[in-house]
Amino acid sequence: MAVTALIDAGAIRQLRHHRSRHRLRVGLTLGAVLLVAFALAMVLGDYPVPLPDLLGALLSPLTGVAHPGIDFIVLNVRLPRAVLAVLSGAAFGLSGSIFQTLLRNPLASPDIIGISQGASAAAVFCIIVLGWSGTPLALGALAGALLTALTVYALAWRDGVSPYRVVLIGIAIAAILSACIAYLFTRARLTQVQEALTWLVGSLNAAGTTQIGPLALALVVLVPAALLLSRALFVLQLGDDTARALGARVELTRLGLMLTGVALAAFATAAVGPVAFVAFVAGPIARQLLGAGRPVLLPAMLVGAITMLGADLLAQHALPATQLPVGVVTGLFGALFLIWLLISANRAGNL
Amino acid sequence: MDRRVSLLAALVFALMAVLLLSLTLGARPVPLSMVWTALTAFDPGVIDHTVIIDLRLPRTLLGLGVGAALGLAGAVLQGATRNPLADPSILGIHAGASFFVVLGITLFGLTDLRHYIWLAFAGAALATIGVYAVASIGRDGPSPIKLALAGAAITAALTSVVSAILLTQPTTLDQFRFWQVGALAGRDMDVVIQVAPFLLVGIVLALALGRTLDGLYMDEAVAKGLGQRTGLGRAMAGLAAIILAGAATAAVGPIAFVGLTVPHLARSITGPAYRWILPFAMLLGPILLLAADVVGRLVAPPGEVQVGIVTALIGAPFFIALIRRRKLAEL
Amino acid sequence: MTTAHTLAAQGLSLGYDDRDIVTGLDFAVPQGKLTVIIGANASGKSTLLRGLSRLLAPRAGTVLLNGKSIHALSTRQVATIMGVLPQSPTAPEGILVADLVARGRYPHQGWFRRPSHDDDLAVAAALAATDMADFADQPVDALSGGQRQRVWIAMALAQGTDLLLLDEPTTFLDIHHQVEVLDLLTDLVRSAGRTVVVVLHDLNLACRYADHIVAMKEGRLVAEGAPSAVVTEALVAEVFNLAARVVPDPVSGTPLIVPIGRHHAGDTAAQP
Numbered sequence: 046m047a048v049t050a051l052i053d054a055g056a057i058r059q060l061r062h063h064r065s066r067h068r069l070r071v072g073l074t075l076g077a078v079l080l081v082a083f084a085l086a087m088v089l090g091d092y093p094v095p096l097p098d099l100l101g102a103l104l105s106p107l108t109g110v111a112h113p114g115i116d117f118i119v120l121n122v123r124l125p126r127a128v129l130a131v132l133s134g135a136a137f138g139l140s141g142s143i144f145q146t147l148l149r150n151p152l153a154s155p156d157i158i159g160i161s162q163g164a165s166a167a168a169v170f171c172i173i174v175l176g177w178s179g180t181p182l183a184l185g186a187l188a189g190a191l192l193t194a195l196t197v198y199a200l201a202w203r204d205g206v207s208p209y210r211v212v213l214i215g216i217a218i219a220a221i222l223s224a225c226i227a228y229l230f231t232r233a234r235l236t237q238v239q240e241a242l243t244w245l246v247g248s249l250n251a252a253g254t255t256q257i258g259p260l261a262l263a264l265v266v267l268v269p270a271a272l273l274l275s276r277a278l279f280v281l282q283l284g285d286d287t288a289r290a291l292g293a294r295v296e297l298t299r300l301g302l303m304l305t306g307v308a309l310a311a312f313a314t315a316a317v318g319p320v321a322f323v324a325f326v327a328g329p330i331a332r333q334l335l336g337a338g339r340p341v342l343l344p345a346m347l348v349g350a351i352t353m354l355g356a357d358l359l360a361q362h363a364l365p366a367t368q369l370p371v372g373v374v375t376g377l378f379g380a381l382f383l384i385w386l387l388i389s390a391n392r393a394g395n396l
Numbered sequence: 397m398d399r400r401v402s403l404l405a406a407l408v409f410a411l412m413a414v415l416l417l418s419l420t421l422g423a424r425p426v427p428l429s430m431v432w433t434a435l436t437a438f439d440p441g442v443i444d445h446t447v448i449i450d451l452r453l454p455r456t457l458l459g460l461g462v463g464a465a466l467g468l469a470g471a472v473l474q475g476a477t478r479n480p481l482a483d484p485s486i487l488g489i490h491a492g493a494s495f496f497v498v499l500g501i502t503l504f505g506l507t508d509l510r511h512y513i514w515l516a517f518a519g520a521a522l523a524t525i526g527v528y529a530v531a532s533i534g535r536d537g538p539s540p541i542k543l544a545l546a547g548a549a550i551t552a553a554l555t556s557v558v559s560a561i562l563l564t565q566p567t568t569l570d571q572f573r574f575w576q577v578g579a580l581a582g583r584d585m586d587v588v589i590q591v592a593p594f595l596l597v598g599i600v601l602a603l604a605l606g607r608t609l610d611g612l613y614m615d616e617a618v619a620k621g622l623g624q625r626t627g628l629g630r631a632m633a634g635l636a637a638i639i640l641a642g643a644a645t646a647a648v649g650p651i652a653f654v655g656l657t658v659p660h661l662a663r664s665i666t667g668p669a670y671r672w673i674l675p676f677a678m679l680l681g682p683i684l685l686l687a688a689d690v691v692g693r694l695v696a697p698p699g700e701v702q703v704g705i706v707t708a709l710i711g712a713p714f715f716i717a718l719i720r721r722r723k724l725a726e727l
Numbered sequence: 728m729t730t731a732h733t734l735a736a737q738g739l740s741l742g743y744d745d746r747d748i749v750t751g752l753d754f755a756v757p758q759g760k761l762t763v764i765i766g767a768n769a770s771g772k773s774t775l776l777r778g779l780s781r782l783l784a785p786r787a788g789t790v791l792l793n794g795k796s797i798h799a800l801s802t803r804q805v806a807t808i809m810g811v812l813p814q815s816p817t818a819p820e821g822i823l824v825a826d827l828v829a830r831g832r833y834p835h836q837g838w839f840r841r842p843s844h845d846d847d848l849a850v851a852a853a854l855a856a857t858d859m860a861d862f863a864d865q866p867v868d869a870l871s872g873g874q875r876q877r878v879w880i881a882m883a884l885a886q887g888t889d890l891l892l893l894d895e896p897t898t899f900l901d902i903h904h905q906v907e908v909l910d911l912l913t914d915l916v917r918s919a920g921r922t923v924v925v926v927l928h929d930l931n932l933a934c935r936y937a938d939h940i941v942a943m944k945e946g947r948l949v950a951e952g953a954p955s956a957v958v959t960e961a962l963v964a965e966v967f968n969l970a971a972r973v974v975p976d977p978v979s980g981t982p983l984i985v986p987i988g989r990h991h992a993g994d995t996a997a998q999p
Contacts, residue, residue, distance in 0.1 A: 053851030053860055054844065060825050060864055061842060149819070152545075200716055213719045216481065217712040220653050224708035228701065230573045235566060238573055246559045280833050282822075286782050286813035291886065292806025292834035321552065337821025338866070369560055376556030383549035387542055388533055 068344075071334050075347040079131070082354040086127040089362055092118055126252040129316065130357050130371075131350040132260050133249075134323055136313035138349020139271060139342055141324030142331065143306035146278060146340045147299060148208045151332070154325040155310035158215035161319035162222035163193025164311065168318070169226045169241045173233040180255045182244075183315045187259075190311035193218060198303070247320035247372030249357050256316040263312040271305045271342055274298055278340045320372045322379025323352050329386065352378070400672055403665060407679040411460075414686045418456040419448060422693045423700075426452070454588045455580045459686040459703075461588070461595040462580070462648050465640040467681025468602040468674060470655030471662065472640075475609035475670050476633035477540040483656035484641035486547045487634075490650035491554035492523020493642070497575060498561050501568045509575070510586055513646045517594075520642035526550055528634060537627060578651035578704025580689050591647040598639035602674060605633055609670035651704045653711045654681055660718060684711065731758055732808050732889045732922065734779060738788030741771075741778040748774040749946040751788065756890075761916045762924045763933040766943035767967050772926045773814060773894050775943065779924070780811040780892045806834035810888035814895055816879050818867045824878050825863040828853055831885035853884040856911055858904075872899035880908060884915075891915065892924045897932070905929070909936045930967070934958055934982045942966045958982040 088094050094102070094115055102119035105111050137155075144153045155161070167189020171177040177185060197218055201211045226245075230238050243250075277298040280288045285295050310324060327349035331341040334348075356374040363369075419431045426434075426444050433439075434448035466484065473482040484490070496519025500512040531538035531546035538546075562569045608629040611622065641655065661684075662676035688706035695701055735755040742748050749771045756762055756779070766772045777783040779790055781797050790797040797805060810831075818827060831853070832846040854860040857877040867875055876899050883891060891912075897905040913936060915921045927933045933940060934954040941951045942958075944966045950957045963971045963984055976983040 053855055053863075054847040057825055057829075057847045057851050057854075057863065058842075058844075060823075061829075061847070064823075064826075149817075200720065203720060210719060213481070214716055216656075217715045217719070220708045221712045223652065224705040227573075227577045228705045231577055231702065235570050238569060239563070239566060242559070242563060242569065246563065280830055282819040283827075283830065284813070284815075284817040286777075286811075287816045289782055289802060290780065290806065290811035290813065291831065292801075292803035294802055321556070332821075338819055338823060338826055367564065370563065373556045373560045373563075376552050376559070380549040380553035380556070383545050383552065384530060387530065387545045387549070 068335055072344060072347070075334075075344060075351065079347055079351050079354070082351055082358070083127055083131065086130070086354055086358055087119060087123045089358065090118070090123065094119060094123075125254070125257060126249050126357070127354065129249055129252040129257050129260070130353040132257065132264060133313045133317045133320070134327075134350035134353025135346040136260065136264060136267075136309045136349070137320065137323040137353070138327030138331075138345040138347070139268065140306045140309035140313070141326075141349070142328035142340070142342050142345035143271060143302050143309075144324075145328045146282065146342075147302055147306070148212075149282070150208075151329050152325075154322075155306060156219075156319070156324070157212050158197050158307075159193050159219040159222065160190045160307060160310050161314055162219040162226075164190035164314040165245055165319055166222040166225050167192075168244050169229050172241045172244065173229050173237045178240075179251075183256065183259070186318075187311055187315035190314055191307070193222070194307040194311065243370060244318050245372075246370045247318035247375070248370035249317055249353075250370070260312050260316045263308065267305050267309050267312075268346075270301070271309075274301050274305065275340055275342050278302065278342075282340065318372065320353070321376040322382070323349050323356075323375055326379060326382045327352060329382075400666055404675060404679070407676065407683070411679055411683050414683050414690070415456055415460065417690050418459060418686045419452050421690050422447075422452065423698050450584065451581075454583055454585045455689070456686065457588050458580050458583055458591075458647060459689050460682045461592065462644040462651070463654065463682030463685030464599055464678045465595050465644040465681070466651060466654040466685070467658035467662075467677035467679075468599060469637045469640040469644070470657075471659035471670070471673050471677040472602050472605060472609065472633045473637050473655070474659050475605075475673075476612055476630050476637070477543055478612070479540055479544060480660070481656070482544075483652070484637065484645070485551070485650070485652065485655075486544060487637065487641075488523035488527045488547050488550040488554065489520040489638070489641045489645055490652075491551040491558070492519040492521070492526075493517070493645045493650065494558050494572075494576060495519050495523070495554045498558050498568055498572055501571050502561060502565050507571065509583065510590070513587065513590060516646035517642050520645055521638055523550055523554065524634070524638045524642070538630070575649045577702045578649040578707075579702035580648055580685075581700060581702070583647065587647055591643045594639055594643035598636055598643065599678065601632070601636040602640060603678070605629075605636060606669075606671035606674050609633065609674075649704060651685075651707060653708050653715075654685060657711045657715045657718075658684060660715070664718065731920075733758055733791070733793055734809070734890055734922070734924075735791045736775075736779060736788065737791060739775075739778055739785050739790065740787035741774050741783055742786055747786070747946070749778065752946075752948055754941065754948055754951070756922060756924055757939045758922050759916065759920050760922065760938035761913055761936060762922075762939040762941060763937035764924065764926045764941045764943060765930060765933050765966070770943045770966070771946040772943050774946075776811075776892055776894050776924065776926050777813070780809060781805055782811065782813065803834055806886070806888075808888055809890040809892065810883045810886040812879055812883040812891075812893045812896055818875070820868060822867050823863070824859060824865055824867055824870075825850060825854070827867055827878055828881045828885050831882040832887075834886065849885045849887050850881075853881040856884060856914075857881040858907065873901055873904055876900055877904065877908070880911075888921075890922045890924075894926045895928060896925065897927065897929070905932060912936070930958075930963070930984050931976075934984070935976060935979050954981050958984070 087099050088096065098115050099119060101110065102112065102116045105116055140155050144155055145151055164186040168182060168186040171182050171185040197211060197215050201214045277293045280291045280293045281295065281298055288295050327345040328341060331344035331348045335341055335344055356378060357371045360369040360371045360374040416428065420426050420428055424447055426448060430444045431448055434445040438449055439445050469484050473484065473486065474480055493516040496515040497512050500506045500515040506512045527543065527546045527550050528538055530549065531542040562572060612626060612629050658677050658681045659673060661680055662673045666672035666676050685703060685707065688710055689703040692701040692703050692706040736752055739752045740747060740750045764772045764775060774783065778785055781790065792800065792805065792808065828850050829842065829846065832849060854863055857880050859877050859881055862870065862874065867878055876896065880896055883893065897908055900908065909932060912923050912925065916923055937954050939951065940954045940957055942949045942962060949966055950962055958973060960971060960973050963969055963973065970987045972985045972987065973982050974985060
């Protein structure tokens with residue numbers, strides 16, 4: 046009996062290693078794709094920058110060799126934009142994946158608890174009523190998102206929080222906020238409405254340190270927090286009772302993860318607006334690539350970053366004369382994704 | 397059984413009271429006696445009479461018809477899709493109507509609601525048909541989950557395109573932002589006459605679906621075992637919802653939340669039988685909508701707050717209260 | 728050599744929302760024995776198990792683990808001493824059998840979660856014991872109800888605890904596997920000295936395997952003790968509302984409950 050168990054222990058270890066090697070392979074591939082997308086984002090544009098020049102520009106702060114025109118385009122325009130895309134995409138992707146795993150629902154997304162509407166309503170208010178822009182606007186949007194999340198959670202609390210109740214109350218709060226936005230739209234000047242609408246659709250146009258800084262800081266804090274909590278998430282997936290039986294602090298972990306997910310979505314939305322669907326698609330795509338069965342937090346970050354970069358590339362270069370905001374492309378992409386979900390799940394007999 | 401009948405009668409009285417309030421109240425209050433004279437012995441020279449006939453009457457009638465339509469459409473959809481969170485926007489009705497309206501304003505330079513009302517209806521209908529078609533991919537036809545996914549997909553796509561157009565066409569945005577709020581004001585009797593036939597047909601069709609919906613709410617296999625033609629039932633329900641919600645949205649713009657909350661309200665009074673939920677929804681809808689309209693008139697004189705905004709601001713807290721008291725159907 | 732742990736309830740009252748299910752119950756789990764809790768539906772058996780295993784907070788009274796209140800200990804500490812398999816565990820979509828069983832090692836792993844050789848050994852032993860070793864790399868979704876149940880039991884086994892509480896672990900199993908699981912639990916008690924508490928539906932299997940049987944009715948503990956002492960026709964009538972004959976089992980000598988229905992009962996047919 047002991048010998049058989051020993052042999053099987055080796056088999057178990059082999060199985061484990063095989064799976065983690067697969068995960069590593071997928072992770073490295075995603076990383077490579079991200080790098081390629083990042084390079085494309087720097088190279089393409091009205092003024093295509095050849096690769097050697099690109100490298101020269103990136104290294105110019107160190108080497109001191111400067112080509113003013115190229116350096117400006119690369120360092121002041123394209124680099125911040127690409128970095129913002131990667132950071133916000135990663136934040137959205139991680140947030141969405143956290144919500145989907147917590148709520149045990151692959152169709153969950155931070156939008157459903159009203160965070161994007163909270164940020165949007167606050168931003169529209171700041172733009173139209175207070176005339177803000179730039180950093181104050183981003184802070185206002187952040188405050189709106191966090192306040193909304195708190196309100197939804199507080200209203201949903203009744204001897205603990207049931208995910209279903211959170212969703213329902215999120216829908217109600219979102220309706221109130223959407224009505225406020227619509228009302229402001231009818232009372233403002235057209236130019237203000239245009240400015241607000243641009244923010245609402247979500248764009249990477251105003252990429253600078255004011256957007257990147259806070260988001261980067263937030264990620265530095267929140268990503269490790271999410272990874273720490275993901276350990277308990279492994280057993281939380283098995284149901285509350287089983288998780289408790291295995292020694293996990295269920296309510297605390299859930300609260301921590303929700304806070305992290307909300308904060309990630311709030312910071313990302315404050316930086317780039319409520320870009321549709323990135324939070325929603327990153328998790329399922331990551332799960333598809335890695336095989337389901339465990340939380341896919343880090344890979345979802347990579348997928349989110351790639352999605353945001355890719356969508357922005359399309360948004361800038363797909364139509365000859367116009368530059369679309371990235372939110373329009375992610376919306377269309379999200380629609381295609383939902384249809385793919387419908388077809389593939391239908392084929393697998395899950396619907 | 398008796399209780400529900402007497403409640404229904406009470407609701408009818410409440411509706412009549414709200415109708416009268418809608419006719420008399422506003423930035424310019426008109427006494428009841430004047431309302432009566434305006435309706436029976438109309439004199440175009442008397443300002444109060446014009447206010448009643450040209451402004452308040454169409455507005456009230458629209459509130460009545462659209463409220464009933466939205467309440468019924470929501471109830472029908474929730475029953476047919478077995479989804480307590482369904483409301484007309486889930487089938488892409490709002491997105492489709494918005495898309496065609498935006499196209500109409502941009503491509504044809506339409507400026508009058510009476511002209512793009514047909515576009516809105518067509519857009520709503522086409523979007524719903526598209527959703528139904530996408531949801532029918534594969535075997536088993538359009539199941540509730542597939543309908544929800546297809547609806548979300550089409551809504552996402554159309555919303556993106558609409559945003560793109562609005563961002564690049566400022567004049568369109570300038571018109572559209574008023575339509576998209578949903579208002580009973582600014583519509584005259586022409587609009588009422590245009591949509592009335594559709595609303596009536598839709599209401600009759602919806603009310604006839606009571607038994608079918610009770611059957612659909614059961615498990616698919618059980619329903620088929622009882623001889624229900626589930627495919628046909630769901631199709632008829634979809635048709636009723638398109639007609640009702642499409643016409644309503646075309647007439648007054650997209651009004652959120654009425655279609656979602658009214659069926660829940662009705663269900664909390666009547667219990668789960670759709671034979672009862674439908675008539676209650678038909679009465680609660682206009683009561684809620686007209687009450688919201690009246691509030692909108694009184695809250696910011698001399699201006700108004702559009703009814704689409706008031707319904708969300710009143711309806712949502714009410715919905716939250718219902719949720720907290722666990723009065724809603726669990727999934 | 729496992730340390731002996733004791734589990735007991737004192738004046739325990741448990742309930743949900745505004746209903747009280749169990750009131751003022753005193754019960755000491757016999758150490759190193761296989762205890763089976765029986766009772767009709769809604770008699771409180773599952774509730775009692777949930778209360779004992781700390782899944783349900785008591786309304787009154789305490790649960791004592793090694794003489795100290797169980798709620799004074801940290802969840803992780805309790806999880807290294809007591810393993811629980813609740814009634815309807817959920818598995819995330821697509822998870823593999825070996826992965827699910829490995830999660831049972833959670834209470835023993837540190838923050839950085841590198842699975843050790845001991846963990847692999849525990850997982851392998853648990854899979855072997857539940858006859859699921861061949862399925863280690865299969866997704867749990869692809870298994871039958873009975874196979875899935877055995878994977879969950881393997882997870883509880885992999886947890887390697889001295890105390891093991893299982894809520895109706897044999898529900899979906901065919902008779903072959905029901906007997907296998909109960910034999911396995913008996914092995915754990917006899918050879919490894921563990922303490923096992925099981926809620927069972929099947930009265931006869933309960934009598935066969937239990938060292939100590941606990942009968943519940945309407946939230947009260949009606950009788951407890953060795954099956955041959957406790958399970959009488961009167962008890963069966965009281966707890967299950969069933970007219971039956973109780974005879975010695977021809978294989979094991981434990982009580983065998985033979986129901987008397989309205990048909991097929993010869994001249995002992997129950998009166999209508």
